[in-house]
Amino acid sequence: MTYVVTDQCIRCKYMDCVEVCPVDCFYEGENMLVINPSECIDCGVCEPECPAEAILPDTESGLEQWMELNAKYSAEWPNLTSKKETPPDADEFKGVENKFDNLFSPEPGEGD
Numbered sequence: 001m002t003y004v005v006t007d008q009c010i011r012c013k014y015m016d017c018v019e020v021c022p023v024d025c026f027y028e029g030e031n032m033l034v035i036n037p038s039e040c041i042d043c044g045v046c047e048p049e050c051p052a053e054a055i056l057p058d059t060e061s062g063l064e065q066w067m068e069l070n071a072k073y074s075a076e077w078p079n080l081t082s083k084k085e086t087p088p089d090a091d092e093f094k095g096v097e098n099k100f101d102n103l104f105s106p107e108p109g110e111g112d
């Protein structure tokens, strides 16, 4: 079992999650983060920290797409272990639907 970042993170990227993760298993894309499923120790402390409610346990149903996305991009994107400045327009994208189809970027972020 692992925790999974869903598309609600896209263009939000508040990054409160990376501050609390004890094993530094978040990886940064251009406009969202993902969790490395083989590094996550399933502690659950990041889930309530996410203001966008983007983090879910993989025991929830319907997360297959996001489990694949987390596994794929955590192997490609750089590690991120400390919070950076939240994008100024982050709140505008909170709760927006169909973010993956319209806003996802496969490009890496800068990492630490």
Ligand code: SF4
Binding pocket: 005, 008, 009, 010, 012, 013, 014, 015, 016, 017, 018, 032, 033, 049, 050, 051, 052, 053, 054, 055
């Ligand atoms: S706190 Fe939530 S929205 Fe922000 S970067 Fe982490 S997972 Fe994404």
Ligand code: SF4
Binding pocket: 003, 020, 021, 022, 023, 024, 025, 026, 035, 039, 040, 041, 042, 043, 044, 045, 046, 047
């Ligand atoms: S569940 Fe724990 S180990 Fe996994 S990503 Fe969240 S804070 Fe890190």
